[in-house]
Amino acid sequence: MSLVLIIDDVPAMRDQYAYDLERLGGFRTLTASGGSDGLAKMASEPVDCVILDLEMPGVDGFEVLATLKKKGDPTPVIVYTGTGNYQRCVRAVKLGAYGFLSKDEPLERVVQEVENALQWSALRSEVGALRRQGGLDSPLLGESRAAAALKLQVDRLSAIPTAVLIMGESGSGKELVARRLHDAGPRAGKPFVAVNCAALPETMIESELFGHERGAFTGADRTRRGAFETATGGTLFLDEIGELPAPAQAKLLRVLENGRITRLGTHQEIRVDTRVVAATNRDLDAEVAAGRFRQDLLYRLNAHTVRVPPLRERLGDVPLLADHFLELTAEKFGQTRRTLDPEAARLLQAYDWARNNVRELRNVIERLVIASDDPVIGPEAIPQEIRGGSGPGTLPVGPASAVGTLKDLKAAAERQIVLSALERNQWHITQTAQQLGLADHSSLLKIMRRHGLKK
Template sequence: MKTILIVDDEASIRESLKGILQDEGFRTLFAKDGEEALPLALEENPDLILLDIWMPGMDGLEVLRRIRETSPEQLVIMMSGHGTIETAVKATKLGAFDFIEKPLSLEKVLLGIQNAMKVGDLVEENRSLKAKFAKEHEMIGNSQPIARLKEQISIAAPTSGWVLITGENGTGKELVARAIHNQSRRRDKPFVEVNCAAIPEELIESELFGHEKGAFTGATAARKGKFDQAHEGTLFLDEIGDMSLKTQAKVLRILQERKFERVGGNRTIEVDVRVIAATNKDLEEEIRSGNFREDLYYRLNVLPFHVPPLRERPTDIPFLVRHFLEYFCGKESRATKTITPEALDALVRHAWPGNVRELKNIVERLVIMTPGTLITEGDLPAGILDRRGAPRVAVAANGDPGAVTFKEAKEDFEREFIIQKLEENDWNISRTAEAIEIERSNLHRKIKSFGIELKK
């Protein structure tokens, strides 16, 4: 039952509104002046307030101002028998939803309430969806690499600096971009995402900058581009390393001048956009190969972030598994499922070449395909059990396992992982690089640095 607070100094109006609203199924509260209304509104948090303007003592506009200070989203409809356009404008500027003149019309009152309730429902739905969306895109984990990344985000997000995020496929670069946006001063403005690798070369300029009617065959109407859509907000250019040199030059110009022209147009459009770019490629290697502009790289790389692969944060895997179990059980309307310690240990010991995305997909499969509520080691895909390594103790150069550093342990694991993948791919570097989703040149450097002898 929705609650409506009626604030009016005339008892007859309070009584007539009470009868009407209760007949319509509303719960009603009453206050004869502002002094009574303010604590009641704070305590009861009504869905709507019907507020008279002219009352003894504190007038309705002052009451409205104080209500908006403590409850910015509170819906308020103003009522007045001496209404003027000036008063209505003042009330609207203070945040009133509507203004109804006295003597009150039953139809106008009910219509105003109906419209206000619809807005209230939309606000609540929007809040709920935002909370759900935020939970789905939450950065899970408390390992040292993730804790350090979160700390860097909290420092950089409130600034206006452009960001370049690097990391392997599936590590969660988009989550980092969204976290930066959500903690920035632009959080209430658009977050617009562009996957540069998914858009054909001949269409990417139109996608980014928009086009005018008749700019090309099929352009039957003018269309805003992503830069337009992200005005005053954040533009996330994912897979920036796959953008052509021609498009890179135009993006660089926008970043420098903050203005552009649509395809087929001659009108200059100015934009205020914070750009966050991401890539799984080694852009410095791409620059040396002539595939990426050096000036664009340094323009974007103001605030560099690197998202660690899942194999470098194994302590986060149990948290991620439980998070995904809860999420997919709710999404698929399944009974709550738990996982045995043995199955969880197998997941922790897996190499995860596909990173968090691979883990998420496997947990979804387990939720859907496991018949019972307990996920055991036998329910895991064969690939997880086949590829997991026996627990290994890294040994320092002096032979003392207790003296090993984190860097040495990481390098030891990485060397063994690369050897295993090379064996699985018949020692073919190109196939191995594709399988573990890193650049061939990067893999070749690692093979050389680890002193791995290639078998013919």
């Protein structure tokens, strides 16, 4: 049963509300005689909803709201005022109140308002949980050199409104980078709209991006805003930009050039202030060479590019990421938190994750958790294909590099092997040399110099 706290300095008022809410709404109630008392009660008992008087001596309702806001307390608060001054109520809502009532409203309205607030709060926590499970709320994790450089670059770019092109292999974290670009900058809190250019049929992508007027085409029975308009003030994330059909490419170029869109079925231009962030796992230069992507559009997009390093270039982040996914999985399935035994962690860190990068790691962790009940996951639980990956049979070089002379390929493989080992050992030279079976640390230094690998 939900617990409602009523904060009012007038005893008769708070007792009446408490009595009515119990009788009519079936809630449990708690009362407090003022702001400080109310905050203290909230600190000692989990309250589901608060009814708060704005005018009180000492700590008043506004101060209570400000304190809750500062603490990030998500409890919904309904305020009321006896003065009938709506200006004050509006101010309270701006401070984070869920809603407001007037003291003379019928009790049924008050019960209804409390029920709405409880429902809103339940939905909010459900959305939070879903976003966490979907990895959407995941912060961009990583402390390796490559991850730190990435975060630094993203934070710098987040401050300016120009277009950004994010490049990276599948599952490497491109969408997370796009979110951080948005969240770390002045557009945070404004809309972030994501459109996957590969997921929509060619005929629909333009209407999705630019909107349409009623009657623009068969089936357009009402006017609809496109993603550019919805995202105005915020960020439009164009995922898999390499898949955008040629006509839409031409229109996108025009929007990037003049900041105006035209909905399908009209010539009227609408100004938009939308920051475009595009992502691709394709080599867009090659797409341009093959005539599938406009060069002028590429130039517009790639003035600022972010390269998201594949996981094999930052294997040092594997334990941290694995730990994070263990926690997420436990939350998702309502299970107790597991840990990885050090040898199991080492196996994960020795794998190249070339197929699907961080997403693959996340999936592997999820499967490990489902597969057993052991609190500590041991090396025997790690799938064979991952253990095999650490053997000498597989080289941590992607298929893309499989072109060239044997000499070049050998050099590239050597560089990759050494780099991975260094990352794995936090660039500890002696330790890395040992793990690679080299005679001493100076042999490793020599190889590093040959490949221009520097800490």
